[in-house]
Amino acid sequence: MEHSKAPNTPLSSSDHAGRDPIEAIYALNIGDFVAESFISDELLSKITDRLGDNPGKLKAQLEELIHIYSIDKTLGVLGLEAQSGFLIYDSIASTLAQMFQVSACHLFQTATKDTGEQSLNLTGTSLALDKKQRWEIIIPAKSDNLLSDLQQGYETRIFPDLSKIPNWKPNEKLAQTQTQTQSLMATPLREGGKSMGLLIFETDQPSVFSDEMADLADIAAKVFVTGMRLQQLVAEAQERIGQPDHALSKLLNMRAQITESIADLGIHQQEFVEALSKAVDARQNFTKGHSKKVGELAKAIAEALELNEKTVDLTYLAGLLGSVGKVHIPQEIIRKKESLSPADWDHLRDHPNVGVSLLVKINFLSEVIPFLHSQNERWDGSGGPEKLKGRSIPLGSRILAVANAYYAMTQERPYRGEALSPKAALKTLQTEAGTKWDPLVVEALCKISVEDCS
Numbered sequence: 001m002e003h004s005k006a007p008n009t010p011l012s013s014s015d016h017a018g019r020d021p022i023e024a025i026y027a028l029n030i031g032d033f034v035a036e037s038f039i040s041d042e043l044l045s046k047i048t049d050r051l052g053d054n055p056g057k058l059k060a061q062l063e064e065l066i067h068i069y070s071i072d073k074t075l076g077v078l079g080l081e082a083q084s085g086f087l088i089y090d091s092i093a094s095t096l097a098q099m100f101q102v103s104a105c106h107l108f109q110t111a112t113k114d115t116g117e118q119s120l121n122l123t124g125t126s127l128a129l130d131k132k133q134r135w136e137i138i139i140p141a142k143s144d145n146l147l148s149d150l151q152q153g154y155e156t157r158i159f160p161d162l163s164k165i166p167n168w169k170p171n172e173k174l175a176q177t178q179t180q181t182q183s184l185m186a187t188p189l190r191e192g193g194k195s196m197g198l199l200i201f202e203t204d205q206p207s208v209f210s211d212e213m214a215d216l217a218d219i220a221a222k223v224f225v226t227g228m229r230l231q232q233l234v235a236e237a238q239e240r241i242g243q244p245d246h247a248l249s250k251l252l253n254m255r256a257q258i259t260e261s262i263a264d265l266g267i268h269q270q271e272f273v274e275a276l277s278k279a280v281d282a283r284q285n286f287t288k289g290h291s292k293k294v295g296e297l298a299k300a301i302a303e304a305l306e307l308n309e310k311t312v313d314l315t316y317l318a319g320l321l322g323s324v325g326k327v328h329i330p331q332e333i334i335r336k337k338e339s340l341s342p343a344d345w346d347h348l349r350d351h352p353n354v355g356v357s358l359l360v361k362i363n364f365l366s367e368v369i370p371f372l373h374s375q376n377e378r379w380d381g382s383g384g385p386e387k388l389k390g391r392s393i394p395l396g397s398r399i400l401a402v403a404n405a406y407y408a409m410t411q412e413r414p415y416r417g418e419a420l421s422p423k424a425a426l427k428t429l430q431t432e433a434g435t436k437w438d439p440l441v442v443e444a445l446c447k448i449s450v451e452d453c454s
Helices: 021-027 041-052 055-069 071-077 086-100 131-135 146-151 211-240 248-282 290-304 309-321 324-328 342-362 369-373 395-409 422-432 439-448
Strands: 104-112 118-125 138-140 157-159 183-191 194-203
Touching: 055 211, 055 248, 086 104, 086 118, 086 194, 086 211, 104 146, 118 131, 118 146, 118 194, 138 146, 146 183, 146 194, 183 211, 194 211, 211 248, 248 290, 248 309, 248 324, 290 309, 290 395, 290 439, 309 369, 309 395, 369 395, 395 422, 395 439, 422 439
Parallel strands: none
Antiparallel strands: 104 118, 104 194, 118 138, 157 183, 183 194
16 A cells, blocks of 8 residues: 555645554554555544554554564564575575575575674575575675675676686585586665675586576565564564563564565565566566466456456466476476476476475565465366365465466467467367356356457
8 A cells, every 4th residue: 555645635734744644544453454545644543642642552463463574473473593594595496496496595694793794694495405504605795706805896797607716716515616617697686775684596517597587686685684573573563562661663664664665575575476477487488478467467357357466466466476386397398398207297287286395484474375276176066176166266266267268279389280260269168168167257258258259
C-alpha cells in the first residue's frame, strides 16, 4: 500500500499536525484492509489520543513482528538451535549455487574489529565445511587479494578467466585449488555506502556469466542485505521492549523502521522472482520469455475469474516461477531436437518438484508453493504427484496448468514440430476440459480470447 496523503484528510491542518493516518491503521490492526482515505480526521484524533495513552499496544505489535521475523523463531521452526544460524546462510548459498548452476557459491560478511580493521569472513557456503574450517577463512580488507578489492565495489563483476587476474589467490579450504576454479562472478553486499560483504559464484571451467545472471545476482544481494537489516532491527526491538521504560516515541520509531524494511524486502523479493524467471528463460533459447508470458496469461485468467487481488498476484508469481526447476535439467535435454525418450520426459515432468525444493529454501513464497507443486495434476485425477482430482487441486494450480498448456501448444518445440494456432489450441483445451483441465478455467481463457472460441 502506498503511503500517499489522501486529499480529503490534509495532514497539515493545525488540528492534526504530527498525526499520521498510517498510525491509525496500525492501531486498528487492519492495515491490510483499510486505505488511508478511509481514516477521517475525527477517527484519527480519537485513535492517536488513545494510542498515546497506551504504549503497551505498540509493544504488542512489535512483539508480533519479532515473532514473525526473528531468525531465532525461524531456526526454531526448523528444529535448530540459535547458534546454528550459519546453516541458514549455507542454505542460501546452496540455493543460489543451484539456481546459477555453478560449482560453488560463498557468502562473505564484513567484520570490524575493535581496532577498526575490517575483514571478509565466510559465513555461508554451498560446500560441506565444518565449523572450524569456516571460521578460519578470513580475508583482510586491505590485503592484495581480488576478493578484498571487490568488497569495495558497487556492482557485479565477472571474471571469465581467473588465470589472467594477477591478484587472484585461490583458497585451499574452499576447494578452489582442487577444483581449479576458472571463472568467477562477484556481487558486493552494500547498504548505502557501507560494505556488508560479498557474494561469490564460481565455476570450474572458463565461462562467461550472462547479463541476466548478473542482474539476478544484484537483486539477490539486495534481498540478502535487506533481510540482514530487518534481522538487526528485530533483534534491537526484542531488546528494547524488554526494558521497563519504553518511551512511545522510541517504540514508534522502531516499528516504523521494521515495517519499512519489511516493505523493502517484499519489493526486492518480487524483483528477485522476476529476475529469476528471466535468467531461467535466458538459458533456453527456444523458450525465452516463456515464464513472463505464462505468468501474464495466468494472471489474465485469474482476473477473468474475478478472483481477489492477492490471489491474482500469487497466480502471476506462480506463472513466473513455474519453470524454475528447469535450471536443473541438463542442457542436452532442453535443446534436444529429436523426440524425447521416456527418461527425458520423466526429467521434464519432475521439474516442478525441483522448483518446489528451491522455493522452500528461499522460504518467502510459501503461498505459491502449493500452486507449483500441483500444477501437473489433472482434473480427472490422472496426473501429478498426488493424483488430486477436481476442486481438490488448488485453483492456482488449475489456472497455471491451462496457461502452460495453451502457451506450450502455441509455441514451436524442437522435438514436436509446428505450433498450433491460438484458435486450434483453444479448441484442443475445450475438448479436453473436464478430463485434463478445469472447465471453468478453460471458459475463462475463452473470455480473454472470445474471437478464437466462437
